[in-house]
Amino acid sequence: MNTFLGMPARAPRGVGHLRGDQPFPVAAREALANAQLRRNLQHATTTIREKSGRVIAELPDWQELRAAGSALKAYTMANLPALLEQLEERVTAAGGVVHWAADANEANRIVTDLVRQTGERRVIKVKSMATQEIGLNEALEAAGITPVETDLAELIVQLGNDKPSHILVPAIHRNRSEIREIFLKAMPGVDPALTDDPPELAGAARRYLRETFLSTRVAVSGANFAIAETGTLAVVESEGNGRMCLTLPETLITVMGIEKLVPAWSDLEVFLQLLPRASTGERMNPYTSMWHGVTPGDGPQSFHLVLLDNGRSAVLADEMGRQALHCIRCSACLNVCPVYERTGGHAYGSVYPGPIGAVLSPQLTGVADNPTLPYASSLCGACFDACPVKIDIPSILVHLRNQVPHPRTEAAVMAAAAYTMDRPKLYASAQRAAKLARIAGRRGRGLPPPLNGWSASRDLPMPPKETFRDWWRGR
Amino acid sequence: MRIALFATCLADTMFPAAAKATVLLLERLGHEVVFPTEQTCCGQMHINTGYQKDALPLVRRHVRTFEPYDVIVAPSGSCVGSVRHQHAMVAGDDTRLAARATAVAARTYELSELLIDVLAVEDVGAYFPHRVTYHPTCHSLRVLRVGDKPLRLLRNVRGLDLVELPAAEQCCGFGGTFSVKNADTSTAMLADKMRHVLDTGADVCTAGDASCLMHIGGGLSRLRTGVRTVHLAEILAATEA
Numbered sequence: 001m002n003t004f005l006g007m008p009a010r011a012p013r014g015v016g017h018l019r020g021d022q023p024f025p026v027a028a029r030e031a032l033a034n035a036q037l038r039r040n041l042q043h044a045t046t047t048i049r050e051k052s053g054r055v056i057a058e059l060p061d062w063q064e065l066r067a068a069g070s071a072l073k074a075y076t077m078a079n080l081p082a083l084l085e086q087l088e089e090r091v092t093a094a095g096g097v098v099h100w101a102a103d104a105n106e107a108n109r110i111v112t113d114l115v116r117q118t119g120e121r122r123v124i125k126v127k128s129m130a131t132q133e134i135g136l137n138e139a140l141e142a143a144g145i146t147p148v149e150t151d152l153a154e155l156i157v158q159l160g161n162d163k164p165s166h167i168l169v170p171a172i173h174r175n176r177s178e179i180r181e182i183f184l185k186a187m188p189g190v191d192p193a194l195t196d197d198p199p200e201l202a203g204a205a206r207r208y209l210r211e212t213f214l215s216t217r218v219a220v221s222g223a224n225f226a227i228a229e230t231g232t233l234a235v236v237e238s239e240g241n242g243r244m245c246l247t248l249p250e251t252l253i254t255v256m257g258i259e260k261l262v263p264a265w266s267d268l269e270v271f272l273q274l275l276p277r278a279s280t281g282e283r284m285n286p287y288t289s290m291w292h293g294v295t296p297g298d299g300p301q302s303f304h305l306v307l308l309d310n311g312r313s314a315v316l317a318d319e320m321g322r323q324a325l326h327c328i329r330c331s332a333c334l335n336v337c338p339v340y341e342r343t344g345g346h347a348y349g350s351v352y353p354g355p356i357g358a359v360l361s362p363q364l365t366g367v368a369d370n371p372t373l374p375y376a377s378s379l380c381g382a383c384f385d386a387c388p389v390k391i392d393i394p395s396i397l398v399h400l401r402n403q404v405p406h407p408r409t410e411a412a413v414m415a416a417a418a419y420t421m422d423r424p425k426l427y428a429s430a431q432r433a434a435k436l437a438r439i440a441g442r443r444g445r446g447l448p449p450p451l452n453g454w455s456a457s458r459d460l461p462m463p464p465k466e467t468f469r470d471w472w473r474g475r
Numbered sequence: 476m477r478i479a480l481f482a483t484c485l486a487d488t489m490f491p492a493a494a495k496a497t498v499l500l501l502e503r504l505g506h507e508v509v510f511p512t513e514q515t516c517c518g519q520m521h522i523n524t525g526y527q528k529d530a531l532p533l534v535r536r537h538v539r540t541f542e543p544y545d546v547i548v549a550p551s552g553s554c555v556g557s558v559r560h561q562h563a564m565v566a567g568d569d570t571r572l573a574a575r576a577t578a579v580a581a582r583t584y585e586l587s588e589l590l591i592d593v594l595a596v597e598d599v600g601a602y603f604p605h606r607v608t609y610h611p612t613c614h615s616l617r618v619l620r621v622g623d624k625p626l627r628l629l630r631n632v633r634g635l636d637l638v639e640l641p642a643a644e645q646c647c648g649f650g651g652t653f654s655v656k657n658a659d660t661s662t663a664m665l666a667d668k669m670r671h672v673l674d675t676g677a678d679v680c681t682a683g684d685a686s687c688l689m690h691i692g693g694g695l696s697r698l699r700t701g702v703r704t705v706h707l708a709e710i711l712a713a714t715e716a
Contacts, residue, residue, distance in 0.1 A: 024657070025657050025659065025660070028657065028659060029659045032663050338646045338648070338664050339657075339664075342660060342663045372656075375656050376660075377650070377653070378650025379523060379613070379650055379653070380617070380645075380646035381613055382613075382617065382644075384617070385617055395560075395564075401523070401524060401525030406525060406526070414521060414524065414529055415529055417521070418521055418526070418529035418530065418532065418533060421484065421516045421518075421533055422515070422532045422533060424512065427484075431487070431488045434488060434489075450655055451655060453654070453655045453656070453659075453661075454658065454693075456662070457658070457665065457693075457694060458694050459692075459693045460693060461489050461490065461692070461693070464489065464491050464492075467487055468482050468486060468488075468494040468495060468510075469482075469487055471491055471495060472512075
């Protein structure tokens with residue numbers, strides 16, 4: 001029997017990739033100095049923004065689609081327990097096995113045990129954010145099982161012993177000569193004469209991956225959607241490598257966040273229009289794979305679905321913050337974000353970078369474990385406009401900032417400012433004091449910390465001879 | 476029309492020219508402007524930095540101060556954005572205050588909104604013989620949705636040579652305390668904004684928010700570019716004589 005002990009648990013520490021080693025401003029400072037990264041990001045985000053903007057403009061009902069996607073997700077979150085049980089029932093009826101994982105450790109243990117039971121020592125993987133979130137590859141390696149990423153960019157990241165920096169384009173921070181070096185160093189059986197010609201690089205990956213697909217009996221995937229009504233799972237992708245993983249092996253293990261659910265089959269009509277146009281700027285994604293339990297003689301004969309919580313129930317408990325669970329991982333918010341465009345994904349310290357990461361990671365871990373992420377935004381609002389399911393990211397950021405434990409000095413200054421501003425006479429004398437800075441001030445050069453961040457690159461305006469209210473009084 | 480001016484704390488203290496220009500412009504157009512002296516700050520800095528509890532008395536003060544007026548104007552998209560989209564939220568469980576805040580918000584306009592939507596004027600009779608580029612500030616663009624209203628006003632200013640700003644809709648990097656907490660990222664954004672401003676060859680960069688202009692202008696001044704920042708209200712208030 002379970003006893004309810006208050007708030008649901010957050011994602012545990014010491015496992016997975018939701019927490020960075022450094023505060024955002026420090027990590028960002030390093031990233032900003034990387035000229036290659038800046039050029040790659042600017043080029044990639046500009047290109048994808050234009051492409052996405054073009055195909056979205058083709059749809060006269062884009063705003064209605066967004067509203068529908070948003071409403072479907074809100075309905076799903078409001079009815080999540082019942083829908084999850086319905087999904088479990090339908091998947092089980094179709095010959096699958098459903099596992100419930102409260103957190104990253106439990107999910108890793110379940111998947112590792114399932115692979116062990118097959119006796120295999122290698123698994124192929126479909127690109128999956130959920131398995132990165134929980135650090136599944138590390139857990140498998142610790143158990144002596146080799147995971148092989150089959151999404152080309154994920155493979156580059158994995159072979160380079162690196163971390164993904166974009167939800168959709170994980171190796172966005174790498175150029176082709178770096179990729180050549182990574183392949184030469186780490187890809188089994190690579191041709192030592194490999195050049196950095198893109199078709200040649202793709203050819204090398206293709207050869208390696210084909211051999212791996214044909215000789216591996218277990219696959220691990222994520223899921224873009226799970227349909228409660230039918231028990232169907234869906235993965236959308238561009239390369240077809242996902243399709244290989246989902247069809248060739250004998251055993252398929254899917255790890256899915258509990259929020260990826262949609263109520264009915266017909267709901268996919270909305271999301272399969274929204275997702276490709278918002279993410280890759282395509283009218284339709286090249287590969288859409290859907291499966292339903294097991295089918296004798298066709299595809300994997302053993303199917304396991306691991307439903308992952310890892311902090312999601314805690315997010316769901318926050319009426320304002322739960323919108324973050326509506327995310328369909330399209331990465332449109334990254335591509336329009338002026339902060340992400342300049343810092344890249346690693347600065348966020350989590351597998352979920354950019355604006356959605358800034359609202360999702362701190363909620364999964366608890367804000368105290370990611371206190372700088374809610375501030376990694378100028379609140380410009382471009383993400384909200386771009387989001388295909390209308391997640392109000394700026395409002396969630398403001399909501400989370402209100403929960404962050406504040407530095408004591410800052411809190412004292414803010415309280416004093418509010419006290420002054422609630423007393424017009426005191427406020428007017430504070431304004432007069434600001435005018436004294438005219439005498440002392442040299443346009444704000446070398447302000448004391450923490451204001452020195454301002455004066456490092458910008459002059460302060462000279463305080464005026466008279467404030468507006470002085471002028472008004474003297475009229 | 477009798478119009479209450481919400482000067483904003485930043486314009487009142489640091490950029491009085493923008494607030495004065497708002498008064499002189501509206502008076503020139505034949506309206507009466509009043510300045511309720513009990514006003515201070517809308518509380519946006521506190522709200523956006525995570526201090527809603529501290530912001531609450533400021534919201535209460537703002538609502539109390541402006542409640543008696545039928546039409547309220549501010550020379551800032553950002554402060555009007557806070558009044559319209561944050562005040563009721565900060566009021567929280569105080570549903571009466573939330574309702575009053577919503578009512579005040581519905582009568583509060585950013586300057587270009589007031590001129591075009593309420594006063595139905597696009598040509599304010601201004602004269603400003605300079606090459607000007609316009610930066611649409613994020614909150615005026617994406618929170619208030621002022622669209623091309625400021626540009627329509629600028630196109631009617633005599634002598635003004637309006638040049639289009641490349642990548643205009645990208646944030647300048649100010650973001651209130653973001654510019655201090657994430658000063659490096661903010662500066663990287665500012666560098667690109669300044670590059671685009673300089674590319675236009677304009678002498679003046681204008682916008683509807685003194686805060687964003689303080690940021691862009693602070694950078695342009697530090698680099699001694701010779702390009703000035705001037706608030707939209709000041710351009711619209713300028714005349715030939």
